[in-house]
Amino acid sequence: MKRLIISSFLLALVFLAGKAENPKREFRGAWLHTVSQMHYSHRDADGNKAYLRGQLDKLQRAGCNAILWQVRPSADAFYPSKLEPWSRFLSGKAGVAPNPVWDPLQFMIDECHARGMELHAWLNPYRVTTSKSEVLPDNHIYYKHPERFLRYDDKMYFDPGLPENRQFIEKVITDIITRYDLDGIHFDDYFYPYPKSGVEFPDSASYAKYGNGMNRGDWRRHNVDLLIEEIHKIISKKKPWVVFGISPFGIWRNKKSDPRGSDTNGLQNYDALYADVLLWTEKGWVDYMLPQLYWELDHKAASTLILADWWSRYTNGRRMYYGQDVGRTMKARDIAPSTDKNQLAHKIRLTRENPNVHGNCWWPGYSVTENVGGIADSLATNFQSTIALVPTYPWISNKKPAKVTNLAVADNTLTWKAPKQKKKAFDAVKWVVYYFPKGTKVNLDNSSAIQCITWKPSAEIPADKLEGTWVVTSLSRVNEESDPVMIEL
Numbered sequence: 001m002k003r004l005i006i007s008s009f010l011l012a013l014v015f016l017a018g019k020a021e022n023p024k025r026e027f028r029g030a031w032l033h034t035v036s037q038m039h040y041s042h043r044d045a046d047g048n049k050a051y052l053r054g055q056l057d058k059l060q061r062a063g064c065n066a067i068l069w070q071v072r073p074s075a076d077a078f079y080p081s082k083l084e085p086w087s088r089f090l091s092g093k094a095g096v097a098p099n100p101v102w103d104p105l106q107f108m109i110d111e112c113h114a115r116g117m118e119l120h121a122w123l124n125p126y127r128v129t130t131s132k133s134e135v136l137p138d139n140h141i142y143y144k145h146p147e148r149f150l151r152y153d154d155k156m157y158f159d160p161g162l163p164e165n166r167q168f169i170e171k172v173i174t175d176i177i178t179r180y181d182l183d184g185i186h187f188d189d190y191f192y193p194y195p196k197s198g199v200e201f202p203d204s205a206s207y208a209k210y211g212n213g214m215n216r217g218d219w220r221r222h223n224v225d226l227l228i229e230e231i232h233k234i235i236s237k238k239k240p241w242v243v244f245g246i247s248p249f250g251i252w253r254n255k256k257s258d259p260r261g262s263d264t265n266g267l268q269n270y271d272a273l274y275a276d277v278l279l280w281t282e283k284g285w286v287d288y289m290l291p292q293l294y295w296e297l298d299h300k301a302a303s304t305l306i307l308a309d310w311w312s313r314y315t316n317g318r319r320m321y322y323g324q325d326v327g328r329t330m331k332a333r334d335i336a337p338s339t340d341k342n343q344l345a346h347k348i349r350l351t352r353e354n355p356n357v358h359g360n361c362w363w364p365g366y367s368v369t370e371n372v373g374g375i376a377d378s379l380a381t382n383f384q385s386t387i388a389l390v391p392t393y394p395w396i397s398n399k400k401p402a403k404v405t406n407l408a409v410a411d412n413t414l415t416w417k418a419p420k421q422k423k424k425a426f427d428a429v430k431w432v433v434y435y436f437p438k439g440t441k442v443n444l445d446n447s448s449a450i451q452c453i454t455w456k457p458s459a460e461i462p463a464d465k466l467e468g469t470w471v472v473t474s475l476s477r478v479n480e481e482s483d484p485v486m487i488e489l
Contacts, residue, residue: 023352024447025479026388027288027321027359029066030059030368031122031188034089035073036130039366041092045102052104053111058369060115062376063384065453067112068186068247068361071105072123072172074130075140075158079105079180083172085137095137105180113430116453118390120184120245121176125169125227127190128156141168150203153196160192160223161206170230177239185235185242189249189292191224192274194267220274232285240396241425241477243287247323247361248277250292250307252314262310265301281316287393288318290361294325296332297343304347305335312356319391321359322351330373342373348383358391386447389432393478397425401476403483404431404457409470412461416472416485428474428482433459436469444471444484461489 032055034040040048059067071078076087076094080103085095090104098104105121112119128142132154136142142149142156150159158165173185192201203220211219228246235242253261253268260278261268269275280286289311297305312320324347334340351357362368368376379385392398402419409415414433421427434449436442443449452459453475461470467489474482 022384022386022388022447024389024445024450025358025391026352027066027319027361027390028064028384028388029068029120029290029321029359029361030064030365031068031323031361031363032070032365033073033122034070034078034087035124037089040090041088045098045100048098048104049102049107052108055365055369056111056115056117058376059365060117062368062379063386063388064117064362064365064368064379065388065390066118066120066183066361067108067365068120068122068184069105069108070122070124071176072121073127074124075128079103079176081172081175083168083175084141085139093137094135095139105176109181113455116387116430116455118183120186120243121180121182122186122188123172123176124190125187126158126160126165126192128158130155150201152193152201153199155193157193159203159206160220160227161203161210163210166223166227166230169227170234173231174234174238177235177242182239182242184245184287185231186245186247188247189269189273189275192220192272195272217271217274221270221276224274225276225279228280228285229283241427243393243396243478244285245288245290245321246277246280246286247290247292248275249273250294250304250323251302252278263306264303278314278316281314281318284316284318284395286318287396288321288358289315290321290323292323292325292363293347294323294328294363296328297346298335305350308347308350308354308357312354315356317395319358319393320356321361322347322357323361323363325363326367326372326375330375344375344378344383387450387453388447389450389453389475389481390479392480394480396478397476398480399426399476400480401426401428401474401482403474404428404472404485407470407472407485407487409461409487409489412463412466414459414461414470414472414487416457418457419474425478426476426480429477430455430475431457431459432473432475432481434471434473434484435465436471437465438468440468442469442471442484442486444473444481 077084088094091098109119251266253270255261293304295302295304330342404416406417419428433451435451471484471486
């Protein structure tokens with residue numbers, strides 16, 4: 001605890017000294033969930049497109065660079081699928097296509113890329129229904145194989161203990177990464193369901209068949225491990241540049257349960273959800289871990305101050321991003337000696353001052369677009385006021401992409417020729433455009449010089465920036481940056 005007190009004191013000095021320059025590389029995500037949301041089913045296709053464009057515009061203004069959009073909330077789809085029915089949260093009725101038919105996932109990929117953002121498809125692996133009264137559509141796999149599903153706490157789930165269920169979920173992942181130019185696949189904290197007091201998850205039949213004498217808890221964790229490992233293998237084989245990220249509940253284990261655990265007192269991933277998330281980074285099965293640190297810094301049972309330090313020690317060479325709850329962050333006063341009316345600055349500094357942590361993700365993204373507690377204003381004018389590149393993933397590829405050629409200016413537009421793609425992780429697929437006023441030094445580490453990240457080989461030159469040096473670099477599929485190409489105006 002002494003280490004944390006010293007850390008807080010140093011952070012307070014940073015606050016008093018004023019803001020530091022925002023980093024050039026940082027994950028700045030936003031979760032946009034679709035489960036139980038009425039934003040979509042009450043609108044037609046054009047209305048939904050306008051709504052989503054508005055959400056993305058606001059998140060872009062707030063400096064976000066990655067959208068985690070829920071495309072499979074409950075064994076259904078926000079995209080045309082031959083494996084699972086259309087989501088009721090999109091059309092209003094499960095299994096019914098939107099009218100007119102459109103592809104929301106492809107739309108979101110295109111719109112995110114047009115704004116220089118990544119799109120990570122967020123899927124829930126095991127959940128099938130969200131309430132007791134929910135009726136599944138006739139084309140749901142449940143009616144073909146009802147024996148593969150379990151009811152627990154008024155909801156239905158795939159039985160995680162059955163190999164055929166893992167294979168089906170893996171088939172869904174294979175389908176989506178094969179058909180779409182995604183930047184990432186994302187799972188959140190729902191593995192085995194959150195426990196209901198006094199009610200045991202009813203998997204005795206599958207345990208009797210496949211348990212092989214293992215402790216039931218170990219067997220359940222092994223089932224989830226197998227799914228995560230297989231998804232990693234599928235992505236690595238099909239499209240190795242698609243990153244795989246997990247957003248677990250914020251406590252792995254408490255110290256009273258495990259000496260490696262955190263000094264907290266709350267529900268445990270390992271014991272309650274059967275998610276041994278530390279193993280997944282140790283084995284290299286995931287590319288980023290994004291624990292949900294949704295509590296206040298000084299929360300008595302689960303202090304984010306404690307957990308932020310704890311998680312940073314278990315990156316195992318992978319990227320570590322922190323999930324931040326917008327409401328709690330903006331409503332709680334900062335801890336002394338800071339006099340800030342909210343904890344936003346402190347939480348961001350906890351990530352930026354720790355070399356093992358590489359960014360944040362905001363929950364829910366809708367709270368950012370609604371500017372809850374003034375968060376969008378604070379991000380846009382201060383903490384995310386400059387454009388940031390998403391961190392690299394050097395274990396996938398650390399090779400620089402080829403640089404652009406034929407950089408030219410015509411009619412106040414920069415144009416260049418893109419290098420040829422080779423269907424590799426080091427393909428040049430997007431570009432960073434920098435501007436340096438006349439008489440200033442070219443410094444690509446200066447985040448304020450970044451004008452845009454673009455997926456198309458051109459960029460407009462504003463009327464107030466007709467003199468100076470423009471620089472264009474290529475970014476690979478895993479965000480490695482090429483050598484620069486410059487032009488003087």
